[in-house]
Amino acid sequence: MKPPADDEDTGLPGLRTWGRVYLAVGVVFVAWVGLLAALTRMFP
Amino acid sequence: MNALDYVVLAVALLGIAAYGIWRTRGRQDFNTYLKGASGTHWLVIGLSVMATQASAITFLSTPGQGYESGLGFVQNYFGAPLALIVIAAVFLPIYRRLNVYTAYEYLGLRFDPKTRLLGAGLFLLQRGLGAGITIYAPAIVLSTVMGWRLDATIVCSGLVVVAYTVAGGSAAVNLTQKYQIGVIFAGMVAAFLVLVARLPAGLTAADALALAGGFHRLEAVDFSLNVDRRYTVWSGVLGGMFLALSYFGTDQSQVQRYLSGGSLRESRLGLMFNAVFKIPMQFFILLLGVLIFVFYQFERPPVFFNRAAWERAAEHGAGGRLRALESDFSAAHAQERAQIDAWLAARHAGDRPAEAAARAALLEAHGRGTAAREQTKQALGGAGSRATANDADYVFITFILDHLPHGLIGLLVTAFFAAALSSKAGELNALGSTTTVDFYRHIVRREATDAHYVTASKWFTAFWGFVAIGFALFAHLAENLIQAVNILGSVFYGVVLGLFLVAFFLKRIGGTAVFWAALASQGLVFALYANLSISYLWYNVIGCAACVALSAALQVAIGMAGARAPQAP
Numbered sequence: 130m131k132p133p134a135d136d137e138d139t140g141l142p143g144l145r146t147w148g149r150v151y152l153a154v155g156v157v158f159v160a161w162v163g164l165l166a167a168l169t170r171m172f173p
Numbered sequence: 174m175n176a177l178d179y180v181v182l183a184v185a186l187l188g189i190a191a192y193g194i195w196r197t198r199g200r201q202d203f204n205t206y207l208k209g210a211s212g213t214h215w216l217v218i219g220l221s222v223m224a225t226q227a228s229a230i231t232f233l234s235t236p237g238q239g240y241e242s243g244l245g246f247v248q249n250y251f252g253a254p255l256a257l258i259v260i261a262a263v264f265l266p267i268y269r270r271l272n273v274y275t276a277y278e279y280l281g282l283r284f285d286p287k288t289r290l291l292g293a294g295l296f297l298l299q300r301g302l303g304a305g306i307t308i309y310a311p312a313i314v315l316s317t318v319m320g321w322r323l324d325a326t327i328v329c330s331g332l333v334v335v336a337y338t339v340a341g342g343s344a345a346v347n348l349t350q351k352y353q354i355g356v357i358f359a360g361m362v363a364a365f366l367v368l369v370a371r372l373p374a375g376l377t378a379a380d381a382l383a384l385a386g387g388f389h390r391l392e393a394v395d396f397s398l399n400v401d402r403r404y405t406v407w408s409g410v411l412g413g414m415f416l417a418l419s420y421f422g423t424d425q426s427q428v429q430r431y432l433s434g435g436s437l438r439e440s441r442l443g444l445m446f447n448a449v450f451k452i453p454m455q456f457f458i459l460l461l462g463v464l465i466f467v468f469y470q471f472e473r474p475p476v477f478f479n480r481a482a483w484e485r486a487a488e489h490g491a492g493g494r495l496r497a498l499e500s501d502f503s504a505a506h507a508q509e510r511a512q513i514d515a516w517l518a519a520r521h522a523g524d525r526p527a528e529a530a531a532r533a534a535l536l537e538a539h540g541r542g543t544a545a546r547e548q549t550k551q552a553l554g555g556a557g558s559r560a561t562a563n564d565a566d567y568v569f570i571t572f573i574l575d576h577l578p579h580g581l582i583g584l585l586v587t588a589f590f591a592a593a594l595s596s597k598a599g600e601l602n603a604l605g606s607t608t609t610v611d612f613y614r615h616i617v618r619r620e621a622t623d624a625h626y627v628t629a630s631k632w633f634t635a636f637w638g639f640v641a642i643g644f645a646l647f648a649h650l651a652e653n654l655i656q657a658v659n660i661l662g663s664v665f666y667g668v669v670l671g672l673f674l675v676a677f678f679l680k681r682i683g684g685t686a687v688f689w690a691a692l693a694s695q696g697l698v699f700a701l702y703a704n705l706s707i708s709y710l711w712y713n714v715i716g717c718a719a720c721v722a723l724s725a726a727l728q729v730a731i732g733m734a735g736a737r738a739p740q741a742p
Contacts, residue, residue, distance in 0.1 A: 140438065147441065151258045154448045158254040161452045162406070165247065165393035172386025 178583030193349035197341030203623040206342035209433030218443025224350035225599030229311035229592040237565030239462020243390035252414025257448035284684030293611035299665040305644025335638035353591035360588030412710025419666035426603035476502040478567035505542035605634030667716020690723035
């Protein structure tokens with residue numbers, strides 16, 4: 130579903146489309162899971 | 174608590190509530206009352222979504238979970254970022270395009286009135302019960318520890334939130350939540366800093382983490398496929414995603430928060446703010462509990478954290494047994510303390526064999542202490558104590574009262590009440606809106622002025638406030654409080670999510686099929702919950718999958734029956 134034109138711009142530097150915003154959020158999520166997995170392995 | 178603490182508590186709580194009423198006074202526009210100010214910034218929306226979800230239970234009970242079981246509970250939130258992306262990309266544009274007040278209005282537009290009422294009814298049932306828990310949970314813990322009257326604590330905190338939610342509606346809820354979450358964050362960070370400062374001088378951060386890891390408190394992720402385990406990566410990602418999709422995407426207490434944005438952009442960014450910060454926030458709160466555990470390796474903790482319950486049982490015949498167990502616990506803790514010193518010395522000297530030996534002796538002494546704690550819980554149960562056997566909810570507040578300076582104690586207690594009020598306000602606002610829009614305006618009074626509906630909404634909000642206070646006054650919980658809230662949600666949320674997923678993605682399925690499928694699926698979830706012992710997060714998946722599959726099957730059956738039916742002449 131295509132959002133209205135005035136809402137297309139995210140207003141975020143470097144993340145001009147919503148697809149990129151979602152991708153960035155996904156990367157942050159994966160990074161958190163990775164860090165927590167590393168913490169689990171470092172202190173067994 | 175001393176006079177300074179009470180001043181901090183009264184000024185902060187009543188000040189924020191009074192400010193919310195004053196800033197929103199005289200607003201009688203139905204749209205503003207239900208959706209808030211049209212120019213609400215994305216950060217306010219994000220904080221409001223966060224404040225509604227993170228109740229007092231989150232801040233009071235979660236450190237206790239970290240203390241008892243470590244970081245594993247964080248996996249429960251792994252599905253949230255993924256769910257929030259789906260909601261921002263799919264659900265939100267549809268809600269905004271249709272300009273609905275409640276999520277259930279959309280079900281009426283997509284299917285039929287009965288399906289709208291079913292969705293709204295399930296929300297009122299589930300959230301009405303949950304609202305009682307949100308107000309009861311902090312009240313039982315704080316009144317027990319502070320020596321306040323439970324009923325007075327419930328009624329006073331309940332009346333404050335009813336007053337400003339009724340007076341200012343959604344705008345007041347958004348406004349007060351912004352300041353309340355500020356108080357909450359300030360309190361939690363202050364507690365963290367004091368805790369770190371009070372750890373022994375020679376203990377490095379690596380030592381503290383190694384010590385916590387030695388007691389399995391840093392097992393944050395578990396990749397095992399065992400469905401009997403309550404928290405794994407898979408139950409968290411899959412079950413947690415369904416729970417978060419349903420909660421953030423279809424629960425009016427959340428939908429109302431992000432529909433208050435001035436544009437789709439503001440609403441989306443508010444949701445993305447939560448997608449980014451939800452996991453770190455929960456991790457931080459759990460880590461606080463883990464560090465409290467480390468702290469209590471050097472400072473003897475009470476054998477049972479609900480000290481008031483322990484003393485009541487001791488006065489009523491179990492005193493000899495309880496004091497003997499407390500003595501055993503003290504002896505075990507003293508041995509544990511000595512072994513920690515030996516373990517730290519070996520660790521700093523790089524003597525691996527001595528480190529391993531000290532660690533084994535440490536775990537053995539810890540096991541004796543844990544056994545004394547378990548026997549204390551059994552003795553309390555045997556003495557007929559009404560206190561729950563799980564004292565995890567009392568860990569953090571005990572630490573605060575015993576080890577934080579005055580002023581900060583007041584700030585932390587204010588933070589718990591602020592969290593209770595902020596989530597309660599979001600819930601009451603949503604309960605009042607849903608009753609007004611989906612029942613009163615839809616069935617009872619279709620044509621009336623804005624002022625009439627605002628007045629009706631205020632009455633319904635007050636009604637739900639008093640229902641929640643009444644429920645809280647008579648509630649008695651047996652399990653850890655935060656789990657009780659999540660379990661209650663998981664039993665209902667799956668089916669509600671199924672309704673919405675069919676609405677969004679399966680365009681050929683009609684209202685009759687999805688309505689009966691949802692009822693049958695809810696019955697199935699109740700039956701499974703009564704008979705199985707799987708992680709409660711899976712009920713979100715089961716309820717949703719059953720609703721979607723049964724809807725599709727029923728639609729096929731209805732289509733076939735329609736094709737066989739004799740044609741009218």
